[in-house]
Amino acid sequence: MTSATLQPPHVRVGPIAWLRVNLFSTWYNAILSLLIGALLAWVILQFSGWAVGAARWDVITRNMRLFLIGQFPGDQAWRIWLNLAVISGLAGLSGGSAGGAVRTLATSVAAAQLLFAGLIAVSGIGLLGSVAYLANAALVWVGLVGGMRRLVPQRVVTIGWLVSLPASFILVAGVGDTAIPSVSTNLWSGLLLTFLLATVGIVLSFPFGVVLALGRRSALPAVRWLSTAYIELIRGVPLVTILFMADIMLPLFLPGELRIDRVARAMGGITLFSAAYVAENVRGGLQAIPAGQVEAAHALGLNGFLTNRFIVLPQALRAVIPANVGLFISLLKDTTLVTIVGLLELLGIGRSVLAQSESLGAQMEVYVFVAALFFVMSFAMSQASYRLEASLGVGER
Amino acid sequence: MNGSAQEVRGARVPPWRNERVLRVLAQAVVLLATALFVGFLVRNLTTAMAERGLSLGFGFLDLTAGFDIAESPIPYRSTDTYGQAFLVGLMNTLSVSAAGIVLATILGVLVGVARLSTNWLVNRVASVYVEIIRNTPLLVQLVILYFAVFLQLPAVANAIELPGAIFLSQRGLFLPAPELTPSFGRWLVFVAVGLGVAVAAGVVAARRASAGRPTRRLGMIGLVTFVAISVGGWLLAFQAPIVIDLPARERFNFVGGMGLSPEFAALLFGLVLYTAAFIGEVVRGGIQAVRRGQWEAARALGLSERQALRLIVFPQALRVIVPPLTSQYLNLAKNSSLAIAIGYPDMFKIGVTMSNQTGQPVPVILLVMGTYLVISLATSLLMNIYNRRVQVLES
Numbered sequence: 001m002t003s004a005t006l007q008p009p010h011v012r013v014g015p016i017a018w019l020r021v022n023l024f025s026t027w028y029n030a031i032l033s034l035l036i037g038a039l040l041a042w043v044i045l046q047f048s049g050w051a052v053g054a055a056r057w058d059v060i061t062r063n064m065r066l067f068l069i070g071q072f073p074g075d076q077a078w079r080i081w082l083n084l085a086v087i088s089g090l091a092g093l094s095g096g097s098a099g100g101a102v103r104t105l106a107t108s109v110a111a112a113q114l115l116f117a118g119l120i121a122v123s124g125i126g127l128l129g130s131v132a133y134l135a136n137a138a139l140v141w142v143g144l145v146g147g148m149r150r151l152v153p154q155r156v157v158t159i160g161w162l163v164s165l166p167a168s169f170i171l172v173a174g175v176g177d178t179a180i181p182s183v184s185t186n187l188w189s190g191l192l193l194t195f196l197l198a199t200v201g202i203v204l205s206f207p208f209g210v211v212l213a214l215g216r217r218s219a220l221p222a223v224r225w226l227s228t229a230y231i232e233l234i235r236g237v238p239l240v241t242i243l244f245m246a247d248i249m250l251p252l253f254l255p256g257e258l259r260i261d262r263v264a265r266a267m268g269g270i271t272l273f274s275a276a277y278v279a280e281n282v283r284g285g286l287q288a289i290p291a292g293q294v295e296a297a298h299a300l301g302l303n304g305f306l307t308n309r310f311i312v313l314p315q316a317l318r319a320v321i322p323a324n325v326g327l328f329i330s331l332l333k334d335t336t337l338v339t340i341v342g343l344l345e346l347l348g349i350g351r352s353v354l355a356q357s358e359s360l361g362a363q364m365e366v367y368v369f370v371a372a373l374f375f376v377m378s379f380a381m382s383q384a385s386y387r388l389e390a391s392l393g394v395g396e397r
Numbered sequence: 398m399n400g401s402a403q404e405v406r407g408a409r410v411p412p413w414r415n416e417r418v419l420r421v422l423a424q425a426v427v428l429l430a431t432a433l434f435v436g437f438l439v440r441n442l443t444t445a446m447a448e449r450g451l452s453l454g455f456g457f458l459d460l461t462a463g464f465d466i467a468e469s470p471i472p473y474r475s476t477d478t479y480g481q482a483f484l485v486g487l488m489n490t491l492s493v494s495a496a497g498i499v500l501a502t503i504l505g506v507l508v509g510v511a512r513l514s515t516n517w518l519v520n521r522v523a524s525v526y527v528e529i530i531r532n533t534p535l536l537v538q539l540v541i542l543y544f545a546v547f548l549q550l551p552a553v554a555n556a557i558e559l560p561g562a563i564f565l566s567q568r569g570l571f572l573p574a575p576e577l578t579p580s581f582g583r584w585l586v587f588v589a590v591g592l593g594v595a596v597a598a599g600v601v602a603a604r605r606a607s608a609g610r611p612t613r614r615l616g617m618i619g620l621v622t623f624v625a626i627s628v629g630g631w632l633l634a635f636q637a638p639i640v641i642d643l644p645a646r647e648r649f650n651f652v653g654g655m656g657l658s659p660e661f662a663a664l665l666f667g668l669v670l671y672t673a674a675f676i677g678e679v680v681r682g683g684i685q686a687v688r689r690g691q692w693e694a695a696r697a698l699g700l701s702e703r704q705a706l707r708l709i710v711f712p713q714a715l716r717v718i719v720p721p722l723t724s725q726y727l728n729l730a731k732n733s734s735l736a737i738a739i740g741y742p743d744m745f746k747i748g749v750t751m752s753n754q755t756g757q758p759v760p761v762i763l764l765v766m767g768t769y770l771v772i773s774l775a776t777s778l779l780m781n782i783y784n785r786r787v788q789v790l791e792s
Contacts (some may be wrong), residue, residue, distance in 0.1 A: 022515070022516065022517035023516060023517055023518055025515060025516070029515075029516045032516055033518050033519075036518050036519060036522055037518060040518075040522060219420070220423055220424045220427070221424070222424035222428050223423075223424065223427050226428075226431060232774075233770065235773075236769060236770040236773035236774060237731070237766045237769045237770055238731035238745070238769060239731075240734045240735065240737065240745060241734065241745060241765055241766050241769060244745075245766065248752075248758045248759075248762065249442075249759060249762060251445070252441065252445040252446060253438045253441050253442055253445075255441055256441075256444065256445065256448070329532075333533070333534035333535070334534070336534040336536040336537060337536060337735070339536070340735075340737055340738060347534070347536060347537055347540070351540075363540075363541075363544045363548075363549070364545040364549075367537060367540055367541045367544070367545055368541070371534075371537045371538070371541065374532065374533045374534055374537065375532045375533050378531075378532040378533070379528065379532045382531075382532065
């Protein structure tokens with residue numbers, strides 16, 4: 001910028017003028033401002049008075065370990081750290097090379113881990129957890145730098161993500177009597193279970209949902225009716241009833257010898273449920289593809305499968321990324337419903353903490369803490385999704 | 398195009414390349430695969446159910462339920478049948494959903510308008526509310542409201558009294574309620590007559606307006622007549638047709654007025670607060686979707702601010718608002734099933750109790766899911782009809 005270019009005039013508004021325009025523009029605005037201001041001040045005073053004075057936060061700090069990894073055996077906790085380290089590194093690499101919203105997401109992963117490091121340090125449940133979280137946050141940063149310098153090819157990162165998902169699941173679940181002994185799903189609980197349920201739910205339901213969406217727009221009536229019936233059936237009933245059905249009826253539907261445990265049943269229920277919602281998101285993306293694209297593909301001699309594979313789906317799926325991030329957020333929040341069928345995810349662990357005799361009467365502390373954890377995760381993700389939406393220009397086309 | 402199609406036909410396409418044959422074949426394969434899969438599941442189900450002595454029949458609905466239900470809008474005793482108990486659950490679900498939809502719509506519209514307010518404080522408070530509600534799970538909000546707020550309220554003796562004779566205590570929320578007296582029927586006759594006059598005046602006014610003749614304020618005259626006749630009828634009746642029944646404190650509970658149990662109140666408030674945040678965003682989006690030029694054009698035509706809002710902006714915003722509003726209503730009805738976490742006897746909770754007591758979970762699950770499906774389909778049908786009426790305005 002040369003010195004000849006003038007900056008736009010900078011309008012300075014004094015505090016009085018600002019108040020006048022924004023709070024006291026008319027008489028009813030003035031009354032409204034005063035009333036709401038007074039109410040707000042009262043609420044903030046009451047809440048901060050409680051949070052600083054009366055609240056017994058020791059209930060939270062004493063049980064921090066339960067909240068985070070539940071009853072996962074302590075000597076096996078390194079498996080979760082290793083998992084987190086891999087995800088942190090990959091998130092950093094992706095964020096570094098992609099930039100934009102993905103970088104925001106990677107940064108918030110690092111920020112969340114710093115937050116947990118702080119929470120663990122305050123709780124005094126051992127230095128190891130804090131150090132591990134700090135190391136992970138550092139790893140995100142290393143990944144970011146590495147990604148920005150393009151030290152790792154994009155293809156490797158993509159393959160890394162694809163491999164890491166099943167790998168981390170196996171790492172948590174364990175295999176028989178090896179170096180990573182299997183951990184009974186009864187012990188999966190806390191934030192760990194919340195993440196596992198939401199991630200498995202979205203990953204497994206995604207391909208199923210895409211198939212359903214294509215089926216709903218198929219030219220073959222039988223396929224269309226079947227897909228539509230499934231989607232509307234699932235969307236017409238509450239998730240709790242599906243979880244309840246999965247808990248009781250899934251074992252009955254399987255051949256006698258095959259037994260599946262409760263966590264797997266809940267995952268099955270969540271997958272069946274969210275597939276219908278993924279399908280509706282993807283259908284939105286499919287409808288946004290101009291008919292000319294399909295006609296051009298046919299004119300080039302591509303058949304139905306190739307048209308979908310190379311022309312329609314790449315464009316449609318790109319357009320529905322923000323909607324699917326939104327779905328993941330609501331799925332993350334919906335995992336709380338598995339408490340109703342007796343699993344101990346974050347909210348369920350909160351309830352079992354409240355059942356301890358020392359925690360009597362600390363409902364507000366425990367539930368506010370659980371709500372705050374959900375808020376941090378879901379707010380960070382929704383901000384990233386807004387940025388993603390803006391960078392993809394979804395709303396503008 | 399035509400020529401090439403004939404060429405293709407002339408070349409005698411073999412059946413494995415013939416698109417019509419392929420389409421039929423593909424559908425047959427899909428149907429067969431689905432039928433086989435469903436058949437496999439059903440066979441497993443029947444063998445598993447036979448092994449465990451479960452049945453698919455609905456005969457248990459005529460058996461005696463034998464459990465009590467804390468609250469019920471229809472008469473119910475533990476000696477009634479399971480069918481009656483299920484009906485109680487259905488009524489409870491419907492009543493909390495209906496009340497929730499009405500209140501959430503009112504609060505949601507307020508929130509949506511507040512988010513567009515030029516008042517900085519109003520605007521900020523509304524957006525913080527929306528962000529907090531939308532980023533935390535509904536179930537967590539419900540347990541906070543029930544276990545940490547409603548159950549921690551003071552006992553009846555120290556009940557919190559809010560202006561307007563509203564009492565909050567461990568027993569729940571007590572509000573003044575309108576009560577009809579015997580003279581209500583007589584008063585209703587006056588109201589009906591007034592309404593008839595008003596409607597007649599309105600019809601005449603509309604006819605005159607469409608014929609291009611002056612309406613001579615007939616609509617206003619009709620309205621005034623209606624109000625005058627109704628008020629006159631109220632005064633002429635020997636006693637007031639409607640009296641306000643105030644809740645009164647007794648030793649262990651309140652009597653009179655309208656009492657909401659802590660479970661019902663927590664569920665209703667939770668659902669309303671949650672859904673209103675989403676409806677607020679829907680309303681804001683709808684109003685913002687109406688272009689600024691529409692306001693300007695309305696002013697240029699000489700319409701007043703109110704007329705512009707009523708005749709130009711609102712109908713267009715409604716068109717954008719109604720479809721997502723429908724799904725919010727459906728979500729509210731479905732979310733009422735979370736009542737089980739706080740012990741409100743809705744349809745799902747009673748279904749679970751029935752399934753535990755009868756030991757026949759399969760038909761109970763089918764019954765509960767089927768009923769939710771019917772409620773959802775009926776709501777979306779009604780809202781689709783309304784939506785079509787709103788959309789017709791375009792022509």
